[in-house]
Amino acid sequence: MTVSAKHRSHEQQVDAQIEARRRAMAAFAQAGSTFLADAWERLGAGRTALPVRGPEVGLVMVRGRAGGGGAPFNLGEASVTRASVRLEDRDGAVVGHAMVLGRDPDKAGLAARFDALWQVGDQRERIETEVVAPIEEALAEGDRKRTEETEATRVDFFTMVRGED
Amino acid sequence: MYVAVKGGEAAIANAHRLLDDRRRGDRSVPVLTLDQITQQLALAVDRVMAEGSLYDPELAAMAVKQARGDLIEAIFLLRAYRTTLPRFAASKPIDTGAMKIERRISATYKDLPGGQLLGPTFDYTHRLIEPDMADDRPVPEPERRSCDRHESAPRVTDILGADAMIEPDGEGTPEREPADLTRSPRTFPADRDARLQALARGDEGFLLALGYSTQRGYGRTHPFVGEIRIGEVEVEIELPELGFPVAIGRVKVTECQMISQFKGSKSEPPQFTRGYGLVFGQSERKAMSMSLVDRALRAEEFDEERVSPAQDEEFVLAHSDNVQATGFVEHLKLPHYVDFQAELELLRRMRSEQQYEDAHKEAAQ
Structure with missing residues (x-):
């Protein structure tokens, strides 16, 4: 393997890892806090997570684009909660981050812990199958329900022919 | 000279206590829950979030409840709340x-x-009040139609x-931060x-x-x-x-x-x-x-x-902006005793001057 090919495959690995973490973080952010708390009991039991920052409630300015795709503008703010925690590990410490819509310190703290545990790696597979996948399924199920309900309101036009010829 | 007048403390305290009572209404009627407001008065909650410029359904429901359904008052509450929070970031533009x-x-x-x-639209409804709806009659589940095509x-x-x-939409200049009315006038x-x-x-x-x-x-x-x-x-x-x-x-x-x-x-x-x-x-x-x-x-x-x-x-x-507008219109009801006294005094002077002039004219004739 040439050097540049090696470099490229390393880059691809990093990209894939970032993509996987993004997905996991998005899932944690959209889960219920009781679900995350139960999951942490199973997966994170015995681990100490020290708060680095927060959880703290604040705002993000949500932006839109003029015309839908033009220049950005400030639409309005949304409440969020953010948290960062440090998870001790054999090889050192890993810092996990979370920001979630709404004012739920417990949820933000748990999401940050899961982000840290996901990075530690030894539980990644279990997190993926026992936490991320069920959250994504629940979201998809909710979306499917709403899509189907909306689909039933689709207008089917038909043409009326009046008179002869 | 500025003369301050104090008073009304007990009246204000009792007025607010009375407001609490009237907000709650007849105690034999169950109290409204925030879930009921976000679920069943969802569009009121949406309006409060939009004009309060803060997306948080639970908080908006709380504001609607506290404001006794006065939506501009609720919007004001939400705006006041947002000033207590730090801004962490700006989102990527939503797609x-x-x-x-x-x-x-x-x-x-x-x-x-x-x-x-x-x-879920009001369009094509007959806009007739449905007395049936006043009761807690069962509402059928919505129709669903499978939707395979993506x-x-x-x-x-x-x-x-x-x-x-x-x-076209036009291109945004990416290096320019969009204007923010909450930060600069x-x-x-x-x-x-x-x-x-x-x-x-x-x-x-x-x-x-x-x-x-x-x-x-x-x-x-x-x-x-x-x-x-x-x-x-x-x-x-x-x-x-x-x-x-x-x-x-x-x-x-x-x-x-x-x-x-x-x-x-x-x-x-x-x-x-x-x-x-x-x-x-x-x-x-x-x-x-x-x-x-x-x-x-x-x-x-x-x-x-x-x-x-x-x-x-x-x-x-x-x-x-209805919070600015309501602030300026409604401030008129706050005590303006001194302002008004000044204008009253001016008016009296104008009148007495006029009387004096009229008397002079008469005397001259």
């Missing part, structure tokens, strides 16, 4: 093209890709735009980003009246609803400690693309022009009004004469 659509209609294209989806629903302006029949002339922010948080009634005025001839634009879409979009934030954007949840928004009559130039063929509306929550009346006013305010861009209120950005932006 309304990737919306989870709950309603999507176009008045310009019958067969547009993605179709016409009515969703047909995307492109924004109508992208469809029309492909043929260059309509002006209004300046005129305002750029479109500042106007859109002001309109998005502006009073629905005010914008509705202005939009209506453009239809009635005060700044005529002859508009069509190119598209209205309502649904959830993902909010993504770039966290500095990560270096990549993550989704933090979803918000519901309403978007309106208003298409107006043509404009061409030496270099460009005639094409439709546009007004844009984007509002938190489900509120198509507000989104439509916003898009009408946005288009009217673009008068200068299209060399249109600015002759009507809806085209006058100072007039529109200075009066669209």
